[in-house]
Amino acid sequence: MRKGMKAMLMVALAGGAATAQVARPNALWFNKVITPERSRQLYVGLNQNMWILYDLPQCVIYQAWMGAAAGGSLVMASVTVSPGYWFGGGPHFPHMYVTSGTNFFKDQVGEYFATYTVPSQITTYYTRWPAQPLNYHAWTVRNASGLDVGAVIRFRGYTVPGNVFTLRFGLVLPGNGGEITVTESPEYSNAGGRNNLVRTLTFAGIPAGYQVRLEHLGGAAGNWVVTSGSATLLTGAMVQTANGQTILTGSW
Amino acid sequence: MKQAKWVAPFAISFVSFAAAQRPGDRQNETAINPAYSVQRIRPAALSWPIGGMDWLSDGRMVVTSWRDPYGVFILSNAITGANPTTATVTEFATGLVEALGVKVVNDSIYVLEKDQLTLVLDNNGDGKADEYRAIAYDWTKSVNEKEYAVGLAFDGTYFYGIYGDPTIGNGTSIDPEPAGRLNGVIRFRKSDGLTEPFSGGTRVPGGIDMAFGQVWATETQGGYRVSHALFIPKTGRFYGRPVNPAPLFQPAAASSPNVNPNPYTSATQMASIATPFSVNIPFKNNSAAGGGPLGLMRMPGNPVALATGPYAGQMLIPEADRETNGEMTRVFVEMTPDGEYQGAAFHFTSNTAFEGTAVFNLKYGPDGNLYAGGNGSSAAGWGRVTNIGLDRMRLTGATPFDILAVRNTGASTFEVQFTKPLAATLGTDVTADLVATKWWDRISDTYGCCRANITNLTVTSAIVQTDRSKVVVTINGLTLHWIYYLRWLDVIRSDLNEVLWGTEAWYTLNAFGPAIAPVAVENNSAPGSGPFAVTRSAAGLRVHVFFQNGAPYNAQIADVRGKTITSHAGRGSEEFLFPQNALPMGVYVLKLKSGSRTYSRLGFR
Numbered sequence: 001m002r003k004g005m006k007a008m009l010m011v012a013l014a015g016g017a018a019t020a021q022v023a024r025p026n027a028l029w030f031n032k033v034i035t036p037e038r039s040r041q042l043y044v045g046l047n048q049n050m051w052i053l054y055d056l057p058q059c060v061i062y063q064a065w066m067g068a069a070a071g072g073s074l075v076m077a078s079v080t081v082s083p084g085y086w087f088g089g090g091p092h093f094p095h096m097y098v099t100s101g102t103n104f105f106k107d108q109v110g111e112y113f114a115t116y117t118v119p120s121q122i123t124t125y126y127t128r129w130p131a132q133p134l135n136y137h138a139w140t141v142r143n144a145s146g147l148d149v150g151a152v153i154r155f156r157g158y159t160v161p162g163n164v165f166t167l168r169f170g171l172v173l174p175g176n177g178g179e180i181t182v183t184e185s186p187e188y189s190n191a192g193g194r195n196n197l198v199r200t201l202t203f204a205g206i207p208a209g210y211q212v213r214l215e216h217l218g219g220a221a222g223n224w225v226v227t228s229g230s231a232t233l234l235t236g237a238m239v240q241t242a243n244g245q246t247i248l249t250g251s252w
Numbered sequence: 253m254k255q256a257k258w259v260a261p262f263a264i265s266f267v268s269f270a271a272a273q274r275p276g277d278r279q280n281e282t283a284i285n286p287a288y289s290v291q292r293i294r295p296a297a298l299s300w301p302i303g304g305m306d307w308l309s310d311g312r313m314v315v316t317s318w319r320d321p322y323g324v325f326i327l328s329n330a331i332t333g334a335n336p337t338t339a340t341v342t343e344f345a346t347g348l349v350e351a352l353g354v355k356v357v358n359d360s361i362y363v364l365e366k367d368q369l370t371l372v373l374d375n376n377g378d379g380k381a382d383e384y385r386a387i388a389y390d391w392t393k394s395v396n397e398k399e400y401a402v403g404l405a406f407d408g409t410y411f412y413g414i415y416g417d418p419t420i421g422n423g424t425s426i427d428p429e430p431a432g433r434l435n436g437v438i439r440f441r442k443s444d445g446l447t448e449p450f451s452g453g454t455r456v457p458g459g460i461d462m463a464f465g466q467v468w469a470t471e472t473q474g475g476y477r478v479s480h481a482l483f484i485p486k487t488g489r490f491y492g493r494p495v496n497p498a499p500l501f502q503p504a505a506a507s508s509p510n511v512n513p514n515p516y517t518s519a520t521q522m523a524s525i526a527t528p529f530s531v532n533i534p535f536k537n538n539s540a541a542g543g544g545p546l547g548l549m550r551m552p553g554n555p556v557a558l559a560t561g562p563y564a565g566q567m568l569i570p571e572a573d574r575e576t577n578g579e580m581t582r583v584f585v586e587m588t589p590d591g592e593y594q595g596a597a598f599h600f601t602s603n604t605a606f607e608g609t610a611v612f613n614l615k616y617g618p619d620g621n622l623y624a625g626g627n628g629s630s631a632a633g634w635g636r637v638t639n640i641g642l643d644r645m646r647l648t649g650a651t652p653f654d655i656l657a658v659r660n661t662g663a664s665t666f667e668v669q670f671t672k673p674l675a676a677t678l679g680t681d682v683t684a685d686l687v688a689t690k691w692w693d694r695i696s697d698t699y700g701c702c703r704a705n706i707t708n709l710t711v712t713s714a715i716v717q718t719d720r721s722k723v724v725v726t727i728n729g730l731t732l733h734w735i736y737y738l739r740w741l742d743v744i745r746s747d748l749n750e751v752l753w754g755t756e757a758w759y760t761l762n763a764f765g766p767a768i769a770p771v772a773v774e775n776n777s778a779p780g781s782g783p784f785a786v787t788r789s790a791a792g793l794r795v796h797v798f799f800q801n802g803a804p805y806n807a808q809i810a811d812v813r814g815k816t817i818t819s820h821a822g823r824g825s826e827e828f829l830f831p832q833n834a835l836p837m838g839v840y841v842l843k844l845k846s847g848s849r850t851y852s853r854l855g856f857r
Contacts, residue, residue, distance in 0.1 A: 028321050031347040032365070039349070039393045040367045056368075057389070074320045095320055095350065095397060114392045116449055117432025121497050125431040129394075157385040161376055 022163040025051075025069050030158075030165055032056075033074075033097035038111060038132065042158070043097065044165050045071050047188035049195045051101070056155045057112035059169040060138035061186065061218050064197055064250070067101035074098075104195065104252040105219025110136025138216050141171050141180065144209030150174050156181075171212065180205045180212060192251070198227075199248040206243050214238040214248075223250045277742050277755040278546060280536065280577040281602045285753065286652040287562050290605045290624075293336035294642035295327065301640045302625035304354035304363070304404070305613040309790045314344075314361055316351035318612070318627055323348060324363060324372055324381065332619045336644065345372045345381035352612075353403030353413060353460075357442065358832065359790045364403035364413045367393045369440050388440040390447040394418055394430035402457040402554075405467045407837050410439040412450070414457035414469050414485070417495050423455070423475030423699045425495045427510050434499050437469065437485040452501030453491035453526060458572055459554025459612070460485075462837045464585075465811050470552035470569060471529075473700055478541050478693035479532035479735075480552045482569065482583055484593060492516075492526035492695055513697035519704075519733035522694070528762045530585055530593040532693055532735050533569065536578050540700030544691060545737055545756065548597060550575035553612045555583070559839045559854045560620065562651040562671055570611035571603040572627060578603040580611065580624075584657045586767035594762045596658040599754030607641030616839055618788060620854045621646050653750035656721075658738060658757045660765040664712075666725040668738065668757070673720035675745040683714040685744055688727055689737040703735075720747070735760055784844055784851065792832040793855060797844065798825040805846035809855075811836050 029045040035053070042054045051067035054060065065071070074094045111132045113122060126134070141151035156168040165186060170179040181204045189196040197218075206212055214237060217224045221236040229246030231238050238248055275282040284290050303318035311329030316322065324345040331339040344361070353364030363370045373383040393399055396418035403413035417435035418426040425435075436452035437460070455477055458470035471481040476493040483491065490501045494515065496508035505525045507515040516522035534547025541547075551573035558564050563582060571578040579602060585595035603610065612627035626641030657669045674682070688711050694704035712726040725738070736759040744752055787794045799805050802824035809817045809830055818834045830842075835855070844851040 028346065031321055032349045032367070034349065034395050034397075036395065039395055040389070042347075056386075096395070112392070113430075114390050114432040114434065114449075116390075116434075116500060117392065118497070121428070121431035124428045124497055128428060129430075155386050155389065157370070157383065159375075159383045161382040 020162070024163055025067075026071070029163070030160060031097070034095060035097055035099075038109070040112060041097070043071060043099075044186060046165075046186060046197075049190070050188040050197055051099070052186055052197065053099070054167060055109040055138070057153065058109055058136065058138040059153055059155055059167060059182070059184075060109065060214070060216055061197075061199070062109045062216070063099065063106040064104040064218060064252075065099055065101045065106070066104070066195065067099060071101065072097055072099040104197070104250070105223075107216060107218060108133050108136075109138070109216075110134065138214065139171055139182075140213045140215055141173065142211045142213065143207075149177070149210075151180070154179070173207075177207070178205055180210075182212070189249075194251045196252075197250045199250075201229075201231075201240070201246045201248060202244070203240050203246070204243050206241065210241070212240040214240075217248070218250060223252060225249055225251075272742075274742070275602075276599050276753050278739070280546070280548065280579050281599050281754070282604070283602055284605045285582075285601045286650040287648060288601070288622075288645045289648050290601075291336075291644045291646065292607060292641070293331060293339075293623075293644045294607070294626075294640070295331075295337050295339045295341055297341040298325070298327065298642060299640075301627045302613055302642065303350070303352045303627070305615050305623065305625045306354050306356040306361075307615075307618055308356055309359055309788055311618050313339075313617075313623070314354055314356055315625065316348070316354045316363060318350070318352065321346050321348070322351045322365070324351065324354065324361060332617050332621070342379060344374070344379070345384070347384075350401075352401060355404035355406050355411065357406060362387070362404060362406075362411065364401050364411070366399060366401045369404075369411060369413070369445070387442075388445040388447045391415065391434060391438055392430050392432040394426075394433065396426060396430075398456065399433065400457055403460055405460045405462050405837075406442070407462065407467065408833070409443075410441055410448075412437055412439045412460055412467050412485070414454060414460045416454065416456045417493065419456070419475065423477075424697065425475065425493075425509065427496045427508075429495045429497065429499070431497075432499070433495075434501075435493060435495060436491070436499070436501060437467075449500045450487060451485040451489045451491065452499055453489075453493050453506070455493045456551075458552035458569075461554040461556065463555055463557035463567060463839070465815070465836060468555045468567070470533075470555055472551050473535040473540075475697060475699055476695040478695055478700060478703055479534050479547070480549065481529035482531040482533060482552070482555060482567070482585075482597075483527070483529040486527070489527040490525070491529070492522070509697040514694075516694055516696065519692035519694075519731070522692075523733040523762070526695075528733055529760065530762075531583050531595050531597055532758065532760045533581055533583070533597045534758050535700060536575055538703075540702075542702035542704075542706075544689065544703045544706045545739070548581045548599065548758075549573075549578045549603075551578075551610070552581070553610075553614060556614045556616065556622065557839050559616075559841055561647045562654075563656070566657075568600065568614060568622075570606075570614040570624060572610050572612045574610045575603060578610075580605075580614075586657075586659055586765070588763035588765065588767055590763050591768075592762060594660070594760050596757045596759040598655055598757055606643050609641045611641070611643075616854070617644075652753040653746040653748070654753040655740070655755075655757050658759045659767060660730075660759070660761055660763075661724070662766065663730055663764050664726055664728050666727070666736070666738070666759070668714075668723045668725055670721050670723075670746070670752075672746040672748065672750070674716055674723075675747050675749060676720070678716065678743075678745065680716045681714070682716060682723060682740075682744070683711055685741045686711045686714045686725065687739045687741065688725075689739075690731070690734045691737075692734045709736075730761060730764070732764070733762055783846075786842065786853065786855070788855070790832065791829060793830040793835060793842065794827060795820075795830065795842065795844075796825075796827045797822065799823070799846050803846050805844055808843045808845075809835060810841045810843055811839075814841075 553570035609626035613625035622645035
């Protein structure tokens with residue numbers, strides 16, 4: 001993003017936090033859904049021009065789109081998913097969410113399997129359901145030596161006071177190393193005449209010398225810029241090395 | 253309301269038609285059991301299927317909706333009053349995924365969604381949830397819709413949910429299953445969300461709840477299920493439905509359907525691989541089962557232990573499918589010498605009593621009445637409509653003439669107990685009035701199939717005992733892990749010349765008795781009667797006693813089988829508190845004894 005645009009965005013976003021109920025495009029502006037790809041998804045309608053989908057186990061935004069008032073619709077599953085495998089008997093009632101509109105980006109995300117899953121079963125499973133990437137980690141933590149410590153992403157839920165959505169999660173460090181807590185509040189802005197997804201991230205509990213990395217920004221890395229805070233963008237990832245707040249903005 | 257099945261003065265001539273079927277005798281009931289009345293209480297604003305039900309300490313009802321979008325609603329405490337349809341309905345939370353379980357603990361609302369156990373909080377006190385806290389989600393959940401999560405039972409430390417496997421047509425499971433999918437029970441520690449796979453081998457769960465101090469669950473007929481099932485999930489046990497690849501707790505001997513769709517060859521061999529169910533409840537249609545007598549219901553909801561009324565100490569299981577002829581079913585269980593439970597299923601109440609829908613949730617309310625929550629089923633199967641039911645079941649004080657219990661008392665004997673003495677005109681030998689059949693449920697990958705080795709039995713004797721309410725039945729050569737069907741001919745009469753409410757019993761025999769006898773539950777005092785008053789709050793159960801002249805008393809909290817959990821001794825008029833953590837989960841009984849008088853009252857947690 002060019003410097004001028006970044007400055008314009010920062011001015012637009014400096015208006016202060018909303019105190020009144022923030023208007024959303026739909027009464028059902030946040031909703032946990034099953035999509036044709038996977039379960040444990042949550043859409044958030046920030047604005048008619050900005051809908052986002054979180055993968056909750058990975059705590060990552062993997063789809064953003066211009067979705068009008070509804071963002072999509074709930075449909076009978078057999079309409080969208082091969083009935084021969086998943087729904088041979090037909091669905092019971094509509095519950096699968098299909099987005100509609102124009103995507104800003106849509107990435108693949110790894111499937112979540114229970115921690116007690118036998119690894120060989122994952123291999124077997126992917127022979128029939130190979131769509132999602134293996135060994136996917138949206139967030140990683142590296143130690144002072146730059147090595148991935150194998151932190152476990154732990155989704156903690158979300159809050160919605162005043163129609164402001166905040167995702168809460170942790171990155172659990174191995175060996176009783178504690179937990180780095182992270183929150184993310186996404187918001188829409190039309191600053192600069194563009195559709196902007198403004199992500200306010202807060203970090204606490206980052207050990208000295210460690211770095212927290214958001215490995216998948218969403219779509220092309222070139223659409224993203226750090227508009228506030230200490231994070232840096234590095235080879236397609238956002239890298240955070242200190243506690244505190246960072247604002248990451250994507251524009252389309 | 254139909255009060256009882258009385259014999260008309262001219263009915264003696266009908267005895268010759270004893271072979272004809274009628275409701276309760278080889279036909280499903282068409283009315284409400286006379287022990288209860290049913291009242292429609294659904295407020296108009298409640299216009300969606302109910303997924304789960306529970307109560308806040310101030311008497312408000314918490315329900316989850318089984319409809320997109322899935323939410324949590326709160327009904328004002330008018331719902332337990334004289335004008336329940338005036339109760340207000342307030343949306344508390346929304347945006348959930350198939351929330352089929354809810355449990356209120358210390359006025360905090362926990363919701364079991366298909367994909368997550370969620371604590372829903374109102375931090376700013378505006379009456380709307382503003383935090384959806386993920387307590388646990390460590391189970392595999394694919395996009396398949398039949399991976400149900402049903403709950404919640406809570407034992408004071410752990411929540412319990414029961415999970416189905418991903419199935420496609422005719423109950424066949426997906427092959428391969430999503431990796432790590434556990435079709436069984438998973439429990440979650442309330443304090444920190446620790447998730448523990450608990451047991452395996454289930455199919456489509458019906459309900460899970462606390463009863464007699466333990467977790468009980470129901471399962472639905474279909475693939476690897478000839479009958480519905482009632483059982484106590486226990487750690488590490490496998491309950492019979494194998495899938496591929498094998499999940500936790502599935503033994504190698506339980507071949508998955510891709511290897512051998514018929515892994516079970518005999519009742520004994522099956523019991524050595526899969527834990528037998530406490531009670532097999534017959535599917536209402538016997539064609540898929542391969543013949544034999546008609547059954548009772550199409551899909552079970554959650555089991556409820558009854559603390560009051562003529563069937564106290566037994567369980568009710570609601571019909572969770574809108575099967576016109578399906579029944580809310582009654583179950584009697586007894587503890588066998590090895591500490592397990594077994595027992596019998598009986599006719600109880602026509603499903604049509606509940607607004608023409610199905611009842612997925614049956615719960616005691618704070619007023620001691622039962623509340624039946626409809627799930628919106630529009631027809632047999634899984635359609636959902638909005639004109640669902642919510643009904644209140646009250647005891648009428650009537651006791652129908654019925655088979656109260658069937659107990660196994662040894663390798664060749666059952667004891668059948670009736671609610672009333674048999675007519676003297678029947679004499680003491682009623683051997684000729686009893687028909688007995690047995691079979692074992694050979695479960696397999698073939699949907700609902702099959703009752704194996706259906707065998708008509710010779711009743712050696714059926715002798716009426718001295719009090720005339722019990723009959724000792726002798727059938728030689730009883731075999732374990734078979735189901736025994738006992739049907740009294742419709743000539744059996746009470747000493748008041750009543751016909752039986754239900755003539756049939758289905759007994760699951762896993763161990764020879766006699767059983768460990770439960771402690772009798774005393775009759776309940778109606779709220780407002782007796783020298784005491786109780787107030788329920790998040791702190792616990794506050795009891796105000798007012799015995800005259802400083803009379804000593806003893807107060808006890810007991811479970812529904814009479815076991816004392818905690819007690820308090822005092823004198824005269826005073827107040828005391830049974831703390832929340834001293835109350836057993838589920839239904840309990842408060843007993844007050846002073847001198848020769850005993851008072852008791854139902855409570856629940």
